[in-house]
Amino acid sequence: MNTLFQVSRRPLSFVLPVMGLMGAFIGLFIGPAFGSALIGIIFGSLVAVILAYGISATEYLRPKVVRLLLPVLLAALGFLLLGLFGSFCGALIGWFFGWFFYWIYEGGYRIKLHAYLTSNQVLWHYSFRVICGLIFIFLITPILVVMPLSFNAQNFFTFTPEMLRFDPAGYSLKHYKDFFSNDEWQRSFWNSLIIAPIATIISVSLGTLAAIGLSQSHVPAKRAIMAILISPMIVPLIISATGMFFFYSTMGNFMENTLGLDKNFVGYVKVVLAHAVLGIPFVIITVTATLVGFDTSLTRAAANMGANPITTFFRVQMPLIFPGVVSGGLFAFITSFDEVVVVMFIGSASQKTLPWQMFIGLREQISPTILAVATILVCISVALLMTLEMLRRRSERLRGITPG
Amino acid sequence: MKFTKTVLVTVALSLSTGLASAGAHEEMTIVSWGGAYSKSQLKAYHEPYTAMTGVTIINDESAGTAVAKLRAMKEAGNLTWDVVDVEAGPAMQLCDEGLAMEIDHDTMLAAAPDGTPASEDFGSFIVSPCFIPQIVYSYTVGYRNDMVGSTPPTSICAIFDTETYPGKRSLKKGALSNMEWALLCDGVAKADIYPMLETAEGQDQALAKLDTIKDDVIWWSAGADTPQLLADGEVVMGSTFNGRLFALIEEQKQPVSMLWDGQIYDLDGWIIPTGLSPERQARALDYVKFATDTQRLADQSKWISYGPTRASSAPLVDKHAELGIAMAPHMPTDPANSNNTFLMNYAFWADYKDDVESKFQAWLAK
Numbered sequence: 001m002n003t004l005f006q007v008s009r010r011p012l013s014f015v016l017p018v019m020g021l022m023g024a025f026i027g028l029f030i031g032p033a034f035g036s037a038l039i040g041i042i043f044g045s046l047v048a049v050i051l052a053y054g055i056s057a058t059e060y061l062r063p064k065v066v067r068l069l070l071p072v073l074l075a076a077l078g079f080l081l082l083g084l085f086g087s088f089c090g091a092l093i094g095w096f097f098g099w100f101f102y103w104i105y106e107g108g109y110r111i112k113l114h115a116y117l118t119s120n121q122v123l124w125h126y127s128f129r130v131i132c133g134l135i136f137i138f139l140i141t142p143i144l145v146v147m148p149l150s151f152n153a154q155n156f157f158t159f160t161p162e163m164l165r166f167d168p169a170g171y172s173l174k175h176y177k178d179f180f181s182n183d184e185w186q187r188s189f190w191n192s193l194i195i196a197p198i199a200t201i202i203s204v205s206l207g208t209l210a211a212i213g214l215s216q217s218h219v220p221a222k223r224a225i226m227a228i229l230i231s232p233m234i235v236p237l238i239i240s241a242t243g244m245f246f247f248y249s250t251m252g253n254f255m256e257n258t259l260g261l262d263k264n265f266v267g268y269v270k271v272v273l274a275h276a277v278l279g280i281p282f283v284i285i286t287v288t289a290t291l292v293g294f295d296t297s298l299t300r301a302a303a304n305m306g307a308n309p310i311t312t313f314f315r316v317q318m319p320l321i322f323p324g325v326v327s328g329g330l331f332a333f334i335t336s337f338d339e340v341v342v343v344m345f346i347g348s349a350s351q352k353t354l355p356w357q358m359f360i361g362l363r364e365q366i367s368p369t370i371l372a373v374a375t376i377l378v379c380i381s382v383a384l385l386m387t388l389e390m391l392r393r394r395s396e397r398l399r400g401i402t403p404g
Numbered sequence: 405m406k407f408t409k410t411v412l413v414t415v416a417l418s419l420s421t422g423l424a425s426a427g428a429h430e431e432m433t434i435v436s437w438g439g440a441y442s443k444s445q446l447k448a449y450h451e452p453y454t455a456m457t458g459v460t461i462i463n464d465e466s467a468g469t470a471v472a473k474l475r476a477m478k479e480a481g482n483l484t485w486d487v488v489d490v491e492a493g494p495a496m497q498l499c500d501e502g503l504a505m506e507i508d509h510d511t512m513l514a515a516a517p518d519g520t521p522a523s524e525d526f527g528s529f530i531v532s533p534c535f536i537p538q539i540v541y542s543y544t545v546g547y548r549n550d551m552v553g554s555t556p557p558t559s560i561c562a563i564f565d566t567e568t569y570p571g572k573r574s575l576k577k578g579a580l581s582n583m584e585w586a587l588l589c590d591g592v593a594k595a596d597i598y599p600m601l602e603t604a605e606g607q608d609q610a611l612a613k614l615d616t617i618k619d620d621v622i623w624w625s626a627g628a629d630t631p632q633l634l635a636d637g638e639v640v641m642g643s644t645f646n647g648r649l650f651a652l653i654e655e656q657k658q659p660v661s662m663l664w665d666g667q668i669y670d671l672d673g674w675i676i677p678t679g680l681s682p683e684r685q686a687r688a689l690d691y692v693k694f695a696t697d698t699q700r701l702a703d704q705s706k707w708i709s710y711g712p713t714r715a716s717s718a719p720l721v722d723k724h725a726e727l728g729i730a731m732a733p734h735m736p737t738d739p740a741n742s743n744n745t746f747l748m749n750y751a752f753w754a755d756y757k758d759d760v761e762s763k764f765q766a767w768l769a770k
Contacts, residue, residue: 155656156635184463249482348484349433349464360465364438366628 008107012056015105016049022100023048026093052101063106067098085164143378150175150371157366175372185369188357195268195343195353196336199275203332206276207283208325212317214284215291226284233281237341244274245345264350271347275339279332286331290324323392330388431460432486432687438465439628440651444707445489447725449695456694459687470494474503474677483679486688489538492531492671496754499534504675505685506533512689514697516716525698529671529713531750536674536692537713539704542667542736542745543581546634546649547641549659560666560744561589563641564613566620574630574642577623579764580753581643581668584746586613588666598749607760611767623768634660646736650709654727654734664741670748671713709734 023044031040055066071094078090103109113122153172154160162170179185210229214222232240248270255266294317302312318325340355347353354373361370434450436442442463450461464485466473471494477483490498498504507513509530513522523530529537547557552569562569563585575582587597587606590613600606622639624630630644631652641663649662674696676688694700701712702720709731712718721732732738736745 154635156632158632158636245476246480249477249480253482344466349462349466352464360438362628363468363626364465364628365440366626366632 010105010107012053015056015101016052018104019048019052019101020045022097030089048097051097052105055101056105063102067095067102070094070098084166088166146371147375147378150368150375152368152371155367157368157371175368176376178367178369179372179376182369184352185357185373188352188354189373191351192337192354195271195275195351196333199272199279199336200329200333202272202276203279203283204325204329207280207328207332208287208321210280211284211287211291212313215288215294229284230281232278240278241342241345244277244342248274248346267348267351271343271351271353274342274346275336276332278339278342279335282331282335283325283328286324286328287321290321294320326388326392430458430687431462432684432691433462433464433484434487434489434691435464435467435470435485436489437467437627440647440708441710444704444710445695447707448700448703449691452700453691453694457690459691461691471497471503474498475501477677478503478679483677485677486680486684487691488675488677489672490675492535492673492748492750493753493757495535495673495675496532496750498675499532500754503678504534505678505680507536507676509536512693514693516698516714518716520716522696525714525716527715529673531671534675535671536676536696537671538673538696538701539710540669540671540713540737541710542646542669543576543643544646544649544667544736545641545643545663546630546652546660547663548634548637548639549661551637551640556661557641557663558665560585560663562663563643564589564617566617569640571640572620572622572633572638573617574622574624574633574639574644576643577625577768579757579760580748582614583607583610583760583764584668584748585666586610588746589613594746598752601752601760602756607763611764614767631656631658634658646734647708647710650734654724654729664736665744666746667736667741668746668748669736671750672710673713705731705735709736711735711737 023046024041025044026048027040027042027044028037029040030044031037034040055061058066061069071091074090074094074097075087076090078086078088080086082089109126110117110122113125117125148163149157149159151171151173152158152160152163153170153174160170164170179189213219214226219225252266252270255261255269256263298316298320299312302316303309307315337353338355339353340359343351343353343356344359347356354377358370358373361367434445436445442465446463450463453459454461467489470488470490474485474488477485488504495504499506509523509526510521513536515521516525526537529540531537545557545560545563547562547569549556551571555568557565557569563573563575583601584597587600587610588594590609592600592609601610622633622642624633624642624644627645627648630639630642631648633639633642634652635656635658646662646667649660652658653660653662674692676685676692680688696714698714698716699720701714702717702722704710705712705717705721706723706725712721718737721735723730733740736742
């Protein structure tokens with residue numbers, strides 16, 4: 001294979017422009033801190049080219065030594081210019097630069113590729129990975145940025161100079177303390193914890209039943225019924241919310257005045273029902289999708305052996321479609337847990353949920369407590385998803401089924 | 405099956421707690437703005453009132469959408485609010501539409517300690533028969549100390565002076581306050597501003613003045629925006645409510661100063677919606693009578709730098725409850741701060757708001 005392409009040291013005419021490009025790319029991000037991105041690009045590419053040329057000229061230094069020296073030198077430089085934060089960045093850039101230089105210079109970038117690829121194909125191979133990485137960064141950065149900001153010692157959404165210097169005085173847990181000690185936040189948190197699970201249970205039960213019913217061959221006007229059941233997901237939320245407001249107001253008045261139920265209790269019932277309606281389409285869609293792969297002869301076999309329909313459902317059908325039910329339930333839960341428009345219309349202040357409180361906090365205060373709550377929620381969601389995934393894998397292992 | 409049982413038990417439990425709590429205690433929902441303002445009401449009005457009467461108060465922070473929501477509630481026959489905090493303009497509007505209840509200020513509100521009837525004590529602040537005045541606040545401008553060079557601004561017209569004070573400025577995304585300042589800084593005499601704004605030419609003149617800085621403006625829509633922008637150093641100056649600037653400067657210790665020149669006074673107060681059941685209405689009136697007496701209004705100024713609307717409360721204004729600084733010099737109504745002020749013409753805004761606002765928004769979109 002190596003007859004086609006020799007992995008060997010690359011010529012400087014190739015290495016220097018690549019290093020220049022890399023320097024320009026880094027400069028693009030550092031430049032704005034010093035005034036302008038253009039300065040960063042020019043300066044970055046120049047420094048990178050000169051540095052690369054310098055290293056390639058010093059043949060007597062072994063790569064390992066160079067790769068150790070570079071981060072140390074740049075860290076010292078960064079410390080002089082920007083303090084602790086600068087030295088951290090300097091070390092990082094130095095390490096990356098050393099690695100990248102030898103990766104290009106020694107031809108390391110072709111080792112793991114097929115030897116018959118043309119230069120353009122190799123270029124595309126790496127460009128593709130860079131693009132994917134950028135998309136990933138684009139998706140995840142807004143979530144990650146929130147986390148350090150939630151430890152801000154100040155009451156603003158700003159990275160203070162103390163924070164950038166890694167000065168402990170710039171950080172504090174006071175926004176977390178505020179979340180756990182403030183009555184408004186606690187009340188809305190518990191409201192969310194009450195409303196979301198009950199709404200999920202209702203939408204999972206009703207949605208699963210609807211999906212099973214709609215998968216029967218003898219149901220008339222299946223598509224029309226499906227369309228109506230899915231409509232809460234398609235109609236703009238603000239329209240559903242307005243309609244629901246008038247509907248549930250009448251219903252609430254009836255429950256309060258005629259049935260004599262407590263005002264708060266009726267308030268919770270209204271919000272739970274409204275959220276259940278919003279969650280049902282998700283359950284129907286996921287369960288219907290799972291039912292496509294369900295072998296109906298199994299239910300007939302069960303009936304043949306004397307099981308009544310209810311036993312058949314719980315013992316045969318339910319275990320097989322369970323993954324679909326669970327993911328539908330997750331979507332329903334998140335729908336309710338994230339929902340702000342409908343609850344603002346239907347709920348009164350006693351049913352204030354977490355998103356509602358966050359919305360108010362953002363509108364009236366811009367307090368980093370919101371960021372603390374967001375961080376906690378992200379951690380809970382990640383933990384929840386990981387637990388579910390682990391449970392699923394475990395049950396698959398136990399039952400000897402592999403996904404796919 | 406165990407899981408199903410647990411779920412059923414949980415549901416049954418939560419249902420029974422819901423039923424058990426039925427009718428256990430009295431409560432009322434009060435609508436306000438949230439943030440430091442709600443906190444000042446909580447400390448000065450709600451907590452003493454709950455301690456006195458046992459009525460639980462739920463704070464609904466929806467005052468920003470009060471007019472629209474009250475209309476919808478009225479139509480749906482589902483009134484969940486008992487007392488609503490609104491600005492003077494919307495209060496007039498709600499009164500005209502019959503959504504707010506008319507108040508006899510002398511019989512329904514407490515008299516001053518020396519026996520002066522409430523209507524005299526509030527004086528000209530009673531701008532509508534439905535309006536129960538609470539505080540005076542003002543639209544004013546704050547600036548970054550480190551971005552204005554050696555000549556900090558002394559006049560409101562610094563907003564339009566992009567040569568001396570280059571950089572972005574944040575202004576309210578609405579006609580109110582901007583139109584007045586534009587004409588004022590275009591050389592119009594204060595008394596002529598509202599009559600001029602009634603005419604199309606006057607409105608065009610104001611917008612033409614705003615045109616000169618349009619590229620330098622970040623428009624804010626929530627009271628918290630300008631403080632955040634100033635703290636970030638993204639704007640050199642910005643308009644907001646004086647209480648927000650007080651919190652930014654005195655509580656958060658940001659390098660910001662405040663300009664009292666050309667401040668525009670506005671009022672905030674309570675209204676009671678029409679259509680409450682007799683017992684809820686009686687409770688709302690009882691609360692409002694308590695919350696707007698002389699001492700309570702003075703107490704609120706311990707928590708936020710908004711001035712009490714009763715003349716008899718002014719001498720009682722004390723120190724900030726947590727910072728311990730005297731609050732009188734931070735009141736928009738303090739003589740030292742009110743050399744060049746501007747009382748908002750509520751009647752003008754009640755009549756012309758829709759016109760002027762749509763013209764302003766159209767200009768903004770250009």
